[in-house]
Amino acid sequence: MGQMERLFLSIGAMKAGTTWLYSILKRHPDIHFTPEKEIHFLAHHYLNKKHLTDEHRLHRVRTRLNNIGNLRPERQKLIRDWYNDYYLKGATSVPWYKNLFNGNKGRRAWNADFSNLSALIPAEGWTRLRSEVSKQTKAIYILREPCERLWSQYKFSGQSHENIHPSDFEQQIEHFLSNSAVNRHSQYCSNLDAVCDGLGHQNAKAILFDDIENQPEALLASIEQFLEIPARDHSGHNNLNRRINTTVVQAPPAVFRKHCAPIVARELNGLLARGIAVPSRWMEMETPA
Template sequence: MIGPDFLCIGAQKAGTRWLYDQLQWHPDFWMPPIKELHFFDGRFTKHFTQHYERIYRNALNDLSKVNERRKKQAGRPLDERDKDFLIRAKRLADSESQSLDDYLRLFEMSGTKITGDITPAYSILRKNEIKQIRSALPALKIIFIVRDPISRVWSHYCMLEKEDKTFPFSELTADRFMEFLKRDNVMARSFPSKTITRWKEYYPNMLTWLFDDIRDHPDSSRQEILKYLGATPAAEKIPIDSDFNRKSKGKKREMPEDIRAILEEYFKKEIEWCKANIGGATSSWS
């Protein structure tokens, strides 16, 4: 089958970068040099072009420069397969008609290795869009990593504050935070029950994993996810530790108590659903 063997559909701020790092180094996998492709949510051209212009344009002429940068970030070195991917992806990004077949052919250079697309934005796709994916890729494996809605939303806020300053910490009040919380993009990503229900209708064997388990039990999490994807789970095959986190040195801002109180009330029913339908570490969620 041409195309990805799996999609990781998120959630945003729930460990998808950890998963990409683990898989890009595993010898059973070939992962695209760009983590998020955004084909199915219609943002492929914008997202790819940003990465291409900022990082990968020089890769077509000199892989060594890009690989020096990737080495500092613990990324696997690029090779000729990655150049082929970038050439095809650039052609697709510049095309007025971006067909599914062209997207699927991006993964041809994976050969017999397992390959996939890790794009958290896929978690908010509508049912008709998921149905179309199912029609084209019925054997696809789906991974969804669930994070406590309270901590996920706060992490989302901190990311946005850093990136575009729309909601600066200096102006953080309960009312301003509610403005952020009710934004369409935030709301759509904050209810795992809805994502799981939509996707399981078409992919009943999707794997739902908990961010808590990745954080607290990275070895067993890596092993079980690799098994699900059909890969060898042996730890010695991966040259980075199971608890590797490229963002671990970043400063974390504490959630104010008044904001926590708002979120605990707001997500009370959602957390009850997670406890009843997912179980495991969700029992400790507030």
């Protein structure tokens, strides 16, 4: 099986609006998604073989198929057939991955795969991906104010900060921030450097979470321009000004921001050094009151 003609990746950051972006772009005629939004194969293949085990695949199928009852019968059949004929068929491999996009054969649409785990792939993995999967690969990386993203991830992990002694809360924060996976997802600059080194700077684009809230149509137009596809009128989309699959909006407590301060300073300084302009409010919040 030859290379895929076009591969479009949204690689994170975690808890930074990827689901919202997917909900909008999946209707674009020049972007082709499989029924599984987060395939995780690329992180599995180029980073860690634990990300896409057979058990994980079976779990994903059960979860997905349990949530399609509201779809038209013909759409339900297409989804079930795809999981049976492609997703569950055979061992995970590069040919297996390419075959997932079989429904896009004969078209010029971008094959799209949105997985936050892909942000952690090292530069050598990105170089191999261009050789093994698709030479024409483009990736976007959504950047969210570092402490707010971490707070969202903290709450998403199921940890509570209510009805807890302040000293216990601080211990929970320290334990959370010391987690290696949490730390890797917080390393915007090194993650961006890896994808830029592996794919080329012209094929990697950093976008801002704030723009999802403040200027969603302009953000979508910038992505369409990046992919060199026709602009689409998204003004009538139900989700354009709606937050999708996000934790409850709440500012991080001062004590959480205090513990995040070294991470925030590291990333903001690094982004500015790389010529990436961050919103002024990020800089204003860098030093907690």
